[in-house]
Structure formats: C-alpha cells, structure tokens
Amino acid sequence: MGRSPCCEKAHTNKGAWTKEEDQRLIDYIRIHGEGSWRSLPKSAGLLRCGKSCRLRWINYLRPDLKRGNFSDEEDKVIIKLHSLLGNKWSLIAGRLPGRTDNEIKNYWNTHIKRKLLSHGIDPQTHRPIKDSIAETDPKTVPYQLPTAVTVPPQNGAVENSFTVRPKTENSSDNVASTSGTTTDEDIRQNGDCYYNDNSGEKEVNLDLTLGSGSTSLVRSGGRSGNGSSADSKPWWDPVMAARLSLL
DNA sequence: AATAAAGGCAACCGCCATTAC
DNA sequence: TGTAATGGCGGTTGCCTTTAT
Known part of the structure; x- marks a missing residue:
C-alpha cells in the first residue's frame, strides 16, 4: 500500500x-x-x-539562528559529541544554540572530517588511522581534545554529568548505530571514547545536559488535534538515556 | 582571461516515529 | 489494533562560488 x-x-x-x-x-x-x-x-x-x-x-x-563561522569551542563540542553519538546531527545541534542540524552536518562533512583525517584520526571511529601520516610525519601532531568542554545547557534542562572512558581494543564503532536501534550491550561495549586528555588521564568529562523542550530532543511527529506541535512530549534519545543510566 | 576542479552549502528525498482516528 | 497522516531526521544531490592551472 x-x-x-x-x-x-x-x-x-x-x-x-x-x-x-x-x-x-x-x-x-x-x-x-x-x-x-x-x-x-x-x-x-x-x-x-x-x-x-x-x-x-x-x-x-528562524530568527534565533547564529550565522557565520564556527568557533574553536563549537568545533570541539561537535567532535566530542560526534564521538559519542555518531551522526545524530539533531542531537548535536541541540547542544549548539543557534546552529541547525543541517549546518552542523555540512560543516562536519566539509571541514571537520578533513581536519580529523589530516591529524590521522578516522572521523567515523574517532580512532587513529593505522599507518596514517600522523605516525610517520613529524610535522603532524596527533589530534587531541581538551579535558572538558562546556556544553551550553538547554532551557529547563536537568543537570547530568557524563563520563567518557577510553575505547577498548574491542570497541568497534560509535554507540549510535545507523539503524537507530542500539542495545544495552552495544552501549556497554561501545560506550566509550578514544580520546585522552593531554595529562594522560583516561577519562574525559563532558556535560551532556538533557532536558525537555528542545527542538532536537523532541520528536513530535504524528498528527495533533489542533495542528500544533507545541504539546509534544519530550523525547529522550534511547542511546543517551541508556548511557546515562549506566552511571 | 578562460577553463577545470574542488569546496561549500541549500535543498530535496526517502524513510521512520508518533499519534489521531 | 490497524491504518493513514504528519513531522522530523539523516543521507544525498546539485548548484553556485572559489581556487588552481
């Protein structure tokens, strides 16, 4: 049909x-x-x-859009969130006020991907590329993220902190699967991040505040009686919710 | 100056989730 | 409970601009 x-x-x-x-x-x-x-x-x-x-x-x-170049801080937030969420552009956009998922997606594909590759980092796995130029070219410094990035909270958000641990050798890919269905086991196995900070500390703290009312965290969908989506229920990304529950 | 190649980004497409009936 | 309608998301395309030759 x-x-x-x-x-x-x-x-x-x-x-x-x-x-x-x-x-x-x-x-x-x-x-x-x-x-x-x-x-x-x-x-x-x-x-x-x-x-x-x-x-x-x-x-x-939209009047609240922030046009123009991305700041270094925004770059870092995008990279970090992508390492956690994968290509969940709307979720990433929800952490960057004034930016749209489409804008971030384009920016990722045209700028950040290249930036990571030039540093010998696989943009999909966020792990070093084997035999990459980063390991052989002394001019190329391995890409490292700072210890913590302050992610702007959303309106009405409930505070949550989040700990990201280094990927194990068995970790294969990002937590967020392309199919959108991620099991708890997936999360346990892959809910990690490769990046270490400069001090060698194995954990990276990231404030991943989740809350209701965000455009990107709400999947209103479907029909509504009055044609308005304003009464949509908050939609928690199952990956994020499950990962937070592991803390 | 002309042309080709690459980059950047707005817009489209198809699918999925949600909800009213 | 099943179906249709609707909104939203991610992937992809195509056009315009910029850069290289």
Whole structure:
C-alpha cells in the first residue's frame, strides 16, 4: 500500500527560494506560528511543499539562528559529541544554540572530517588511522581534545554529568548505530571514547545536559488535534538515556 | 582571461516515529 | 489494533562560488 505524496508536486516550486517566498513564509509564521506544515503553503500562498517550507524556516529563516563561522569551542563540542553519538546531527545541534542540524552536518562533512583525517584520526571511529601520516610525519601532531568542554545547557534542562572512558581494543564503532536501534550491550561495549586528555588521564568529562523542550530532543511527529506541535512530549534519545543510566 | 576542479552549502528525498482516528 | 497522516531526521544531490592551472 503506497503512500500519498506529501504535496502536489506538479504545482510546487523547487530549488532556491526567492526573497518574496521567504517573506511570505516569515510573515505567515509570525502571525500563525510554526506547525501544520502540510497546510501552511496553501494558507501562506506559497507554491511549495510543506516539508520544503519547514526546512527553509528551520535551517535559514528562524530568527534565533547564529550565522557565520564556527568557533574553536563549537568545533570541539561537535567532535566530542560526534564521538559519542555518531551522526545524530539533531542531537548535536541541540547542544549548539543557534546552529541547525543541517549546518552542523555540512560543516562536519566539509571541514571537520578533513581536519580529523589530516591529524590521522578516522572521523567515523574517532580512532587513529593505522599507518596514517600522523605516525610517520613529524610535522603532524596527533589530534587531541581538551579535558572538558562546556556544553551550553538547554532551557529547563536537568543537570547530568557524563563520563567518557577510553575505547577498548574491542570497541568497534560509535554507540549510535545507523539503524537507530542500539542495545544495552552495544552501549556497554561501545560506550566509550578514544580520546585522552593531554595529562594522560583516561577519562574525559563532558556535560551532556538533557532536558525537555528542545527542538532536537523532541520528536513530535504524528498528527495533533489542533495542528500544533507545541504539546509534544519530550523525547529522550534511547542511546543517551541508556548511557546515562549506566552511571 | 578562460577553463577545470574542488569546496561549500541549500535543498530535496526517502524513510521512520508518533499519534489521531 | 490497524491504518493513514504528519513531522522530523539523516543521507544525498546539485548548484553556485572559489581556487588552481
């Protein structure tokens, strides 16, 4: 049984947004708020797919977005969270106010990946690449993360601290599996981080505050009676929740 | 100055989770 | 309880800009 398309593709625009379209979307959301993306295009007089409107708003038009280059501190937070969560861009974005998952994903793929590779670190496993240039080229200093990174807390968050231990030889990959299903055993085996700090200390502390109300930690999904997603229940990432429970 | 290659990023696509009915 | 509708996420694509030749 197939699904109906999310919008009438024959009558929708694609590609880059025009200033007029942006303004229509901004004006509409200012008045009516976010949500009801499916019906929004028609109501706002836009010949766009609802998903396209949502993406445009979240990734580009939202007033609280922080544009511009990533700071060194943001770099470190992204790398560290990626070592813990894998490609969970929305979760990572939730720790970086003003940044979107798409922006972080692009930044990772275009900058950080290369940076790690140049330091002989596998960007997927966060482990040194065997026979990498880092081990043979004296000019290349092995990449090391600082002892701790302060991750900005989210509104209404409940404090949680988190200890990351060095990966064992048997650890294979990131905790977050690509399938999205991670067992407790996966977490026990892989819930580690390779990085050591400069002092040789084996543990790295990372404040991974979790809380409700964050866009990225909430999976509203589904239909709501009034078409609003504001009443969505907090959604705890099962990986994060399970890992916190191990403490 | 012209062209090709590489980089950067916005946008799209398909799938999954959630929820109303 | 099953199905359809909807929102959200991650992967990928394609276009525009920048850099190298």
